[in-house]
Amino acid sequence: MLIKSLLILKYNHFIVLFILLASKYLVAQTTVSGTIKDENNQPISFANIILKPENSQSVVAFAYSDNSGNFLLKTTKKGKFLLHFTGLSYKTTTVPIEIIDEKQQIVQNAVLNYQPVALKEVIVNAERPITIKKDTIVFNAHSFAIGNEQVVEDLLRRIPGLNVSNDGTIKVGNQEVEKVMIDGDDFFEKGYKLLTKNMPAHSIDKVELLQRYSNNKHLKGIENSDKVALNLKLKEEAKRQWFGNFSAAHDLVSEKRYELKSNLMNFGKKNKYYFLANLNxxxxxxxxxxxxxxxxxxxxxxxxxxxxxxxxxxxxxxxxxxxxxxxxxxxxxxxxxxxxxxxxxxxxxxxxxxxxxxxxxxxxxxxxxxxxxxxxxxxxxxxxxxxxxxxxxxxxxxxxxxxxxxxxxxxxxxxxxxxxxxxxxxxxxxxxxxxxxxxxxxxxxxxxxxxxxxxxxxxxxxxxxxxxxxxxxxxxxxxxxxxxxxxxxxxxxxxxxxxxxxxxxxxxxxxxxxxxxxxxxxxxxxxxxxxxxxxxxxxxxxxxxxxxxxxxxxxxxxxxxxxxxxxxxxxxxxxxxxxxxxxxxxxxxxxxxxxxxxxxxxxxxxxxxxxxxxxxxxxxxxxxxxxxxxxxxxxxxxxxxxxxxxxxxxxxxxxxxxxxxxxxxxxxxxxxxxxxxxxxxxxxxxxxxxxxxxxxxxxxxxxxxxxxxxxxxxxxxxxxxxxxxxxxxxxxxxxxxxxxxxxxxxxxxxxxxLREVKSNSINYGLELRSGFKGVFNYHIGSKWNFNEIKTSSTHSFTNNMSFLDLFFIFSDKLDIKFQTERYFFGSLDRNNNTYNFLDLEARYTVKENKLTFSLSGNNLFNTTTFKNYSISDISISKSEYRILPRHLLLKMEYRF
Amino acid sequence: MSSLKYFIVVFLIISYTNVSSQDNKWVKIEYTQAMGRHITNASLFFDNNESIYLFGNHTKIDTTSYTNLIYNITDDIGSVIYKNHSENKLLTREASATEVKLINDDFPNLNWTITEETKKINELSLTKAHTNFRGRNYIAWYCDQIPVNNGPLKMGGLPGIILELKTTDGFLNVSFDKINYQHTKPVVIHRILNKYDRIITQKQSVEENKQFVENLKAKLKAKLPRDVEIKINVDEFLEKEFKLENEKQN
Structure with missing residues (x-):
């Protein structure tokens, strides 16, 4: 008897506890529902119902009426509101509503009067993100920039239609751009990467994509051109500033091999300057x-x-x-x-x-x-x-x-x-x-x-x-x-x-x-x-x-x-x-x-x-x-x-x-x-x-x-x-x-x-290149070259060049490339007919387009001489050339 | 007798204007759409219940050269998104060189956050809202003076028509150029709904697209000459993730 009552007590407690707990998690919502009809008592489906505070334009809640004209709005807010009923071809009706209690259930119907659309045709004359004018497409830089762009290349990556590859090559579709101009001026022609990788992005106002581009502007539309070019327009108030990059490389091993490069630029609307120095x-x-x-x-x-x-x-x-x-x-x-x-x-x-x-x-x-x-x-x-x-x-x-x-x-x-x-x-x-x-x-x-x-x-x-x-x-x-x-x-x-x-x-x-x-x-x-x-x-x-x-x-x-x-x-x-x-x-x-x-x-x-x-x-x-x-x-x-x-x-x-x-x-x-x-x-x-x-x-x-x-x-x-x-x-x-x-x-x-000279040459080659998604990729190939010259006697030779490249892309910041080549000359003696080369290039990006370190190893097998075999109608020659010895360069690139 | 005639005439006139105005209840909005590398003109035709959004018919960037990659082939209608709220239908039409297919989807459940930011374009007042859908963050500007639950592509669900739509990563950017009223229902809707080669679900379409992109990327990378390497970014499709939508919007 005692145990039974104890159990019942426990059970009751449990239920009470459950109810108490449950009520805590039940959201207190006010619902506003109703039906919207037109003047002929027909339900209006897909009309718009918006709840806004009395003296504000912000939207608290909104809903659409269904097939039968019924709607249901939910909100947790309290206070004085206006309920707007709108529909296309209907006059807007506004009803004031007051929500006092959190759990109110308000019913509000509406009847909307027919009103032909009062708005006239709208043609936008304000600045659009994209404006298309025949062969020119103008992009408003502000509409596409996120805000973290450093250099022009970063901004161009955000422009739809432009394809900027990993090394900075800019293409439209499959076509590389001829040049990147600044306000119609160009320094670099196809060497535009010097500009896009160094010029700050914030001074660009518009990016223009020029299709069927002609170098001479008056020939546009007359000469058959499929060239594409970009023109960057500067903001009027863009402050002229000096920018550029600097890279230094030095041999790590022994010989004094070095490379110093620097580019310095300043582009204003009136005058543009570009300086370049290269010592190597x-x-x-x-x-x-x-x-x-x-x-x-x-x-x-x-x-x-x-x-x-x-x-x-x-x-x-x-x-x-x-x-x-x-x-x-x-x-x-x-x-x-x-x-x-x-x-x-x-x-x-x-x-x-x-x-x-x-x-x-x-x-x-x-x-x-x-x-x-x-x-x-x-x-x-x-x-x-x-x-x-x-x-x-x-x-x-x-x-x-x-x-x-x-x-x-x-x-x-x-x-x-x-x-x-x-x-x-x-x-x-x-x-x-x-x-x-x-x-x-x-x-x-x-x-x-x-x-x-x-x-x-x-x-x-x-x-x-x-x-x-x-x-x-x-x-x-x-x-x-x-x-x-x-x-x-x-x-x-x-x-x-x-x-x-x-x-x-x-x-x-x-x-x-x-x-x-x-x-x-x-x-x-x-x-x-x-x-x-x-x-x-x-x-x-x-x-x-x-x-x-x-x-x-x-x-x-x-x-x-x-x-x-x-x-x-x-x-x-x-x-x-x-x-x-x-x-x-x-x-x-x-x-x-x-x-x-x-x-x-x-x-x-x-x-x-x-x-x-x-x-x-x-x-x-x-x-x-x-x-x-x-x-x-x-x-x-x-x-x-x-x-x-x-x-x-x-x-x-x-x-x-x-x-x-x-x-x-x-x-x-x-x-x-x-x-x-x-x-x-x-x-x-x-x-x-x-x-x-x-x-x-x-x-x-x-x-x-x-x-x-x-x-x-x-x-x-x-x-x-x-x-x-x-x-x-x-x-x-x-x-x-x-x-x-x-x-x-x-x-x-x-x-x-007069004697007749007959010359024949045949080249044939094979290459395999992978397109794996992951870290590793390879490219292997071999090419044979056969040459023959016939006069009263016949001379010929067969040479071969083979290569194997291995690519490792560990992350966005680190990638390593190995390149090996093997040259074989069929007519040289066995001890001297094969030459092997190995190059290595490792790049580490500390900060994209700002600071990069690379390690470049050239001729790692230290091949010192290279022999070549060639024939002509009067002679056979074997020549030996000296090769740049092995060097390992540590290079730093910095953009300022 | 004459007053009856008068009454009949007036009645006929009233009913005629009533009927004809109901025929011309469609609205047309012209947009410029930039999606990935393709910039096209797009149009949205809608009334309260139905709509079609036509895009992808003719890209504005023409790069006809000997080495052009034939990437985007479509037919005269192009890509279309059809919505019908009363029948709860959301269809995407895609045309390729070999077939026309319809993709059946559920209306997305977009939990929009409506901000207090507004701007004015001509006499229209636009309000900003944002949400996340299938892997991308969207920013939309809608106008409640046109109180229709619709917008470009599959978007909608705001207290007004969406006039500007973009993704925060820059993949999509749609902005309106023109609005005009009193159109009739476009006749192309009949052809879109009835002339097609096969109909699949959104899930199947996502799988097929994934296969296509993987193959294309690998193929391109493997065809390059020596000393050329490129990294190809996959952003070819607008919808990056796909989850079964259980709840329908509306």
Missing amino acids: NVGKDAIGDINQLIRPFRWNEPASIGDNQNAFNLLDLGTYVPNLKQKRVLFNNAELLSLNAIFTLSEKVKMKTLGFFNWDENDFYRNSFQSFIVRNTSFENTEDFILRKKKITGFGKIDFTYDISKTKTIEYTGKFNSTNEENRSDLTFNGDLLNEKQKSNNQLFDQKLVITNKFKDNKVILLTGRYINEKTPQNYSVNQFLFSDLFTENANNTVQTSENKMQFVGFDAHLMNKKTNGSLFEFQMGNQYRTDDLISDFQLKENEAIISQPLGYQNKISYHVNDIYLNTKYRYKFKKYTFFSQLDLHQLYNQLETMENKQTQLPFFVNPKVGIVWEINKTNKLSTSYSYNTTNASILEVHNQYILTGFRSFSKGTGTFNQTDASTILLNYSLGSWGQKFFATAFLMYNKNHDFFSTNSTISQNYSQSEKIIIKDRESITFSSNIDRYFKSVSTNLKITLDATKSNYKNSVNNAH
Whole structure:
């Protein structure tokens, strides 16, 4: 009895406890419910009910009426409120409500009166985050920035449509941007990363994406362009501040290898400055970085007359190394300093200046062994070559742009360059030591004026004038006399002074007419006048005295070429076909003045070109073209006396005028596109030279003399193809490449008859690259190269280059890359035919775009020499080059 | 007799205006939408109950070059999101080179936090609200002068139409350009609801998309030449996470 009552008591307690506890967790809510109907007593579904405090606009609670017009609002607040009933096409009804108790249940119905929508059409005129104007899309930086962006690159990552890769390459779709301008001004062209990785983001007001971009703004819409560019507009009140970056690297192990780089910039709305300094002895050619500032690469663009004209260097102490990365063989000590500025003088006038100084010292080492086998003559030459090059370059460019009106612009560009080179070599030739001394100078003076007039929306005319004056004086002396077989004099050294003075004057008028059906018609006419003065003095000396200036080895020649030309181009697109055709007419006036006589010639020629591009469907494309070209001889093919072009080689031209003709047929096919699983391209080119410059050479142990001659008929055929296949199951892409070239030509050696030379080369390669998501990725490949030259005998070789790259991306901050290469030369002896290299690069980012440390190990296997095997129609050579020894650099990059 | 005629005429006129005004009760809002790398024009047609949001038909960034990746192919209608509150239907229409598919989803349960921040655009007063949906944080500006539970894409559930919508990570940015009234129900709705190749659930669609992206990323990375490496970020789809929605909004 007692136990039973105790149990019941406990049970009751439990229930009471439960109720007490439960009530604590039951939310005290007021509910407001009701039904909304219209004037005809029909329920209104999806009408809006909002609860707002009496004197505030903030929303406390809201609900929508359901299919039957019923609604239910819940709130925990108390006080005086207004209940708004709204619906599209209904007049808003407001009812005051007071919530006193937390657990009230208010019922409030409403009847809404019909009211046609009173709001007029709304067209937004305020600033939008994105504004689209034909080919320009303008992004308001403020709408996309989060607030933690440091540099422009961070801001550009937030702009939709822009794709910024890990290394900073900016693409739109799959197309890289041409340039990133600031308020329409650009310093860097494709070197824009210098800007995007360093300029602070907070001064940017708008980002403009310019599609179908043309470098010349008046050509927009007329020339067929698929280029894209970015233009960043600065905020008016953006304070001008200096910003930039600084990186320093030093060798950890032994040798004093270092690299110092610094970029300093200041961009304001009126004036922009950019300074760059680069000091290194790790094999990096700093001029490469600013080459786009000096010679902007504008292939085939209008107003480019004269871009292909330059004076010739008659003698070059060659430092060519095939097959290897330049950083392995360039022993240098370079200092580069560059100053650039853009001044906005007025609304219509802009001035851009660029200048740089470069001091460079290069050391070059080569041992070579050459076997000459020519008919009945055979001999061998050994050379042990050490060269020291000292080069000082000063370059300045000034650019004025004046916008006469919205459709007319005048642009003037002036360039000045002066390069001084001093080379000295120690050359042990077949056991004898000789020293070469060469002094070389290059002076360039280049002026260009372009007037662009877009006189109709779809028609533009460009008038260009250009004047170039370039000189290449050289002085070359060798302290030994190797030519006792050529000259009877008793000399013991030789000196040659030479110079090619070139002057070019050109005028060009170019009309472009874009028709309504999208086809483009171009008409161009002009006059180009080029004169070359070639002087060379070859002296045989005995110590300091000049004992002879042999006949046949002195040049004093003036070559004038005047070309009046007319070109028409037409490009027409019809459905899936694009036709293009071109016709060039040239009337030349050639004049050759030597010490003996004066010759003139008036050749006229016609060069046609036709082609078709057929887009069979979205994955197949075929294009083919045929062209016939005539080339007028240059000064080097025309001078009639020998010039020394190396310590043991002489060369001369034909002594008369020549035009060479060639026909070329091209065929190109592509299947699939780059992103697809299977992608293949094939390219075939057949070239026939109806006449061409070949040589008649005399080869002997201590000298070689070659004379240019005109031969008929040379043919070559080239085939190249690429196949890409992606294997999903192993996330790996397979790439197969095949190139083959077959050519034959004729020449004559040692006064024999013309002989035929057949040259064949085949390259084939295989690559596998992974696309794993995780930490690790690999890239492995191998490429074989087979070369064969057939004359009366056959020489051939097979080389191979293989590589294996391993990538480890541990996190956003740390990544390591290993690169190994193996070179194999089939025709070298077993002990010397394989070369291995290992490079390592580890990067640690302390703070993104602010401070980064990297460890760079080059040539970790410490391969000291590299041998190369090559063949020509007269010799086989084995050369050995010295390689930059192992060095381990610790580099720090800091942005300020 | 004449007064009856008069009455009939007046009645007819009143009923005619009543009927026709009911036909023109649809509203059209034109937006500019930037989602990931695609910037397109978008339109929302709605009345109290039904709506369609058309987007993804023609991207504004044209990069026709020989190396362009054919990434976004669609048909003349493009991508559409259809909502019907009374029937509780939320459909997404996607068209690719090979098929047109409809994806069936539940109305999202968006717990909006309505702030006190307001701004004015023309004569409209907008209020700011934010929420989190399927892996992203959204900021929306709605206008209660147009008291409709709707907005771009799958968004809605605010006491007014959403005129601006963006995600805090910058992936999505939709802003309105134009509003006009007195439209009729678009005829394309019939074609959207009836002409399609298959219909799947949201869950199935998420799985299919995931597979596609994984394959594409791996393929691109593996095709690069030597000395080129890139890191590809996956943000291709707006909805990053997916959980079964048990509760329906409304």
